[in-house]
Amino acid sequence: MKKNKHLDVLENEAIHIFREAEEQSDNPVMLYSIGKDSSVLLHLALKAFYPALPPFPMLHVDTTWKFKGMIAFRDAKAKECGVELVVHVNQEGVDQNIGPITHGSEVHTDIMKTQGLKQALDKYGYDLAFGGARRDEEKSRAKERVFSFRDKKHGWDPKNQRPEPWSLYNTRKNKGESVRVFPMSNWTELNVWEYIEREKIDIVPLYLAKERPVVEREGMLLMVDDERLDIQDNETVEVKKVRFRTLGCYPLTGAVESDATDVESILSEIRTSKTSERSGRAIDKDSNASMEKKKREGYF
Template identity: 55%
Template sequence: MSRLSHLQALEAESIHIIREVASEFQRPVMLYSIGKDSSVMVRLAQKAFYPGPIPFPLLHVDTTYKFKEMIEFRDKFAAELGVKLIVHSNTSALQAGANPFRLGTERCCGLLKTQSLLDALRAGSYDAAFGGARRDEEKSRAKERIFSFRDSLGQWDPKNQRPELWNIFNGRVEPGESIRVFPLSNWTEMDVWQYIHVENIPIVPLYFAKDRQVLVRGNSLIVPEQDFVKPQLGDKLETVRCRMRSLGCSPCTGAVRSDADTLPKIIAELVAVRNSERENRVIDHDREGSMELKKREGYF
C-alpha cells in the first residue's frame, strides 16, 4: 500500500482544515487575493465540499491599485465558479488620496490593506477568515499557527499563540474575536506551482512571461499602470520580457526578467532561481522585521 505523494498529503490536510472551519464557525469568509495561492485555496475549498457548493463567500480587499488583469480575472473566476464575491475598499482613504508615493508603502498598506481588511471583517461580522499565506514565505510567518487567534482589535500576539497539536484546532472565540486560518501553511511555493500544474488551475496571465512595458529602476521592473507611477531620474521605460512571481499592487510589485511562459517553464525556473518570491515586494523590506509588525497590526 503506497503512501500519499507530498501533494496528496498536503491536499488532504488542507481539506481537513477548511472543513473544520466551515463546521465550527458561524460566519467564515475566504480572503481572495486573486494570486496563485488564492486560486489553489479556492480549488481546495471546492474539493472539501464537493458535490456541495462552497458554503462561504470570498472577500477581496481591493486597494484599487491592483493590476487590471487581476480584476478582469477575478470577476470572470467568481462568475464561473458561482461563488459569492465581496469586494471591499477603504474608500475614505482613497478619496483622501492615499497612494504609496504620497504616504510611503508602510502607511499606504496600513490604510488600504490592513485597515480595509479589518473594516471588511467587522462589517461582515466574520468570525473566521481564511488566508492563503504560507509559512515558507517569510520568517515571521514560519511561526504562525494554522488557526491564528486575533483579539477584538484584529491583532496578532506572536508570543501568546495557542498551542496547536496534531490536527486538532481550537477555534473557540468570544464575540468580536476571530481566527485567521491558513490552510496552505505547510505548502511551499514549489508545491503551489506543481499543484496548479497537476490540477490545471486557472491563474492570472501576469504570472506568465511576455514582453511588457516596464520602468527599469535598478533591479526592479515596475509596470506603470497607475498615473502616479512616473519615471524618476535614472528610470528607463523599456520593453522587457518578464513576469510576476507574486501579485500585489502594481506600483509596489516588481516583475522579474523571465522567459517562462508555461507552467513547466515556471517550475523549471523555480528550480534554478534561488531568490525567495517576496524579494520583489517592496513592502517586506521597509525595515527589519516589517512583515511581523504588519501582522501584529492585523495584516494578513
C-alpha cells in the same frame, strides 16, 4: 496519483482544515487576493465542499492599485465558479488620495490593505477568515499556527499562541476574537506551482512571461500598468519579457526578466532560482521583522 504523493498529503490536510473550520464558524469568509495562492485556495475550497459550493463568500480587499489584469481575472473567475464575491475598498483612504507612490508602501499598505481588511471584517461581522498564507513565505509566518487568533482589534500575539498538537484544532473563540485559518500553512512556493500544473488551475496571466512595458525604480522593475506610475525624467520605459513571482499593488511589485511562458517552465525556473519570491516585494523590507509588526497591527 502515486507520482505526487506529497501533493496528496498537502491537499488532504487543507481539505480537512477547511471542513473543520467551517463547521465551527457562524460567519466564515475566504480572503481572495487573486494571486496564485488564492487560486489554489479557491480550488481546495471547491474540493472540500463538493458537491456543494463552499458555504462562504470570498472577500477581496481592493487597494485600487492592483494590476488591471488581476481585476479582470477576479471578476471572470468569480462568475465561473459561482462563489459569491465581496469587494471592499477603504473609502476613507480613497477620499484622502492614499497611494503607494505619494505615501510610500508602508502607509499605503496599512491604510488600503490592513485597515481596509479590518473594516470589511467588522462591517460584515465575519468571525473566521480563510487565507492562503504559507509558512515558507516569511520568518514570522513560519511561527504561526494554522488557526491563528486575533483580538478585538485584529492584533496577533505571537507569544501566546494556542498549542496545536496532532490535527486537533481548538476553534473556540472568546468574545470579540476572530480567527484566521491557513489551510496551506505547510505548502511551499514550489508545491503551489506543482499543484497548479497537476490540477490545471487557472492563474492570472501576469505570472507568465510576456513583453511588457517596464521601468526600473529603486532596484525593482515596475510595470507601467496605467498613467499613475508617474514616469520621471531620468527614467525610461522599456519593453522587456518579464513575469511576476507574486502579485500585489503594481507600483510595489517587482517583475523578473524571464522566458517562462507556461507553468512547466515556471517550475524549472523556480527549481533553480537563487532569490525568494518575496524579494520582489517592497513591503517586507520596510523594517526588520516588519511582517510580524504588521500582523500584530492586524495585517492578514
